[in-house]
Amino acid sequence: MTIPRPQSAARTAGTRRRLAAWIGGRGARDGSRSDLVVALAGAGLFLAAVVGAGVFELAGRPVHAAAAPLFAHWLPHAGPGTPVAVAVAVLVCRYGFGVAARLRWRALLAASYGTALVWTLSLALVDGWQRGVAGRLATPPEYLSEVPGVTSVPAMLRGFTGRILDHQPDSWTTHVAGHPPGALLVFVGLDRLGLSGGAWAGLVCVAIGSLTAVAVPVTVRVLGSESAARAAVPFLALFPGAIWIGVSADGLFAGVTATGVALLACGLVRRRAPAAYAGGVVLGCAAYLSYGLVLMGAIAGAVLLAAPARRTIWWAVAGAVTVVAAFGGAGFDWLTGYHLVTQRYYEGIAAHRPYAYWVWSDLAIVVVAAGPVALAVVRRAMLGISRGGVWLLPLAAVGAMVAADLSGYSKAEVERIWLPFTVWLMAGAALLPEHARRHWLIAQAVVALAVNHLLLTVW
Template sequence: MMAVLVRLRRDTGRADLIAVLVAVGLFAVAAAVGGLLYLLGRPVHASAAPLFAHWRPHVGLGTPLAVAVAVLVCWRGPALAARLPWRWLLVLSYATAVAWTLSLALIDGWRRGIAGRLTTRHEYLHEVPGVTDISAMLSAFTTRILDFQPDSWTTHVAGHPPGALLVFVWLDRVGLSGGGWAGALCILMAALTAVAVPHTVQLLGTDDAARAVLPFAALFPGAVWSGVSADGLFAGVSATGVALLAYGVTRGSALGALAGGALLGFGCYLSYGLVLMVPIALAVVFLGHRHRPAAWWALGGAALVVGAFTAAGFDWLAGYHLVIERYYQGIASRRGYGYWVWANLAILTVAAGPAAAVVLRRAAVAGWQAISSLRRRAGIIELYGGGPGYAAWLLPLAAAAAIVAADLSGYSKAEVERIWLPFTWWLMAGAALIPSTGRRTWLTAQAAVALTVNHLLLTAW
């Protein structure tokens, strides 16, 4: 039996490597095709295709800190995650995620990497001074979505529901104005994912599975784009909503489910695309079988948010249809679907890191094993999901379903390294599927990807 298990692990290890090589190969092909199309006079409108960035090798203030965080987490992270008390681990994971995201942003410098990111003419802060009456802004929001009119919203404000702009208006109203505070808010909110994702796995799965997730969630390559972009904030809000929903359906807490539903509902008013959190939320409800009726409280929480925005005069559906029209008034009309529908997926190799390919491969096998009920050997059960539990494979597959839906929709053409942050972080929920002997290796690969990208490229967000 032991010989069979050793051979099985060797075979699956080889399959993991093949999955990663396929993902890297897809990225290389996307880069080569993007360059070729540029030479042929048919640019894909992404300077470092498929990434939306500029080639500019550089180092900065955050370089030594980012390297130090990466080394410490790769060296001690898995061991600490295995033995420290859970509450202290969550605090440490959050602090690590903040340090990691902040240090990556500071590689570009304080002004260029943090304080100036959200102050350009395309960003939210450009519109904040003009919002003197929040009620009037909400009721007239949809009238300013379309471009080529005197009072058109700037690109990012027009491309999102008013909740995103509201967050920065509220921040300004409490006296925390300017790009520095806005950037800090995005970093602090994005880091909540390093708590929410593993805690959700802990609630729905097992303690060991959740502990395996912690280092991968804290040292996530997508932190390159969550610091600083509003999409990092969106990821933190939605992940916290999912974690509260998980608490509600596992502990029978109506208040937890209500709060989770309210946050997920508010997420849909931060970004239209966050309606695609539905597969992840449904996976949580399915896994929280003990108290599924609590999910009705979550629907109630979401309904309260929808009702409040609707009463204030904002029609979500009208805004969504106008955004589609605005989307094709700009660069999206020149970005070919035929290239981006697969090049978007190539970006995941960088944004979610190579470990995502390993997790998805193993999650797919685990899902197939569960659906077909082919549980004939204890070794297969332990390797493919029986040990870490269903949460370790169902949550990543739910995130993958959201990503595929976003990709096929055609409304995510390029820039998905930041746009898909609310989904890609959940791929790390399956870190327990990676054998413990290989976790440090893949964790190191994750850190190396983020450091390489941030030092070779000047990202736009």
């Protein structure tokens, strides 16, 4: 006589069988289980960074970030952008992959840009219009505070390096001093066009930063395949780093550099000299927006390696040289500026942020800034699970971030500073098994919404 097992025991046994089938079946065969493991390890690293900040604080070595490792303040809140952000997340998670598969290519790019734009702006508006958009770039350390004093652009360029060091009467504000003059010129240019003030500056950063949702798929399509590019679109439209694209100048930098890489890829692969030249000009300009953007050379190098035709590379080089010659001729020497900004860096709070904490906590930030899917993509790229040259792009981005991290000049705030690199981790979305992509996208959206509603981000 067989004694029936209790219903709860039967359910438990059924769950165990399903779990065992997943572990030994499809989950093991296609690497989904390993993807989940690395994502959980990343979450563990982030939690260790949270705890580590407290340990350093108790040891008398504060890390100087209120919500470490993120540069933010704990403040659970909602705002006018909340319902829009939630709606966008739900719609993209539900319909994004189907739309990406069916729409004509140009229509898809337009939809990707529009979705990224609404997503970014809605996340910024969770903090409200003034606090989240109009006031972000209008604070004393930001670029806009120096715009009224620029009465002559040539004079500003000639005297720029003389005002980088701190503790002198005419020192540049923190952000202007910490970047080449190209960043300040952007906002001076907006002012000259009549688009003055924090609101216009914030909206322009969002508009240009959202170009990543177009430039990255274009690059993936040129180097890999259209199917790989279509797989990446929903992840770029709901990119968690959009929290910092709206609103920071680094979001603008991300849009500019991504566009430069896309132009470079089109120029090299399709042998179009004008596109290659334009790519060189845009990437050359990027080096004058932020010193750290010279590390975009790693991603440009990945494009060169993946491109089947490379003869037009000299047009790209010519474009970059044009920019260098223009700034040099105007009186700004990049190397002198870089040398001085490294001194300025350690005149401020960076001198007090412990390298022993930030050298690994910076990497933990990527788990949030790029989302958990980034680790799964990187794992697969490292294993060479390749579709054309797509796998090179996320690995190049990782290389750039590791170099920035080890340099010691990226201690904290990398959730915004590394935006030009983290966005390229999404380029490898096609490496993920198709059945798992929606689950990863949901995780991306949940992380972004949670961070933006639990924390008041500074940028």
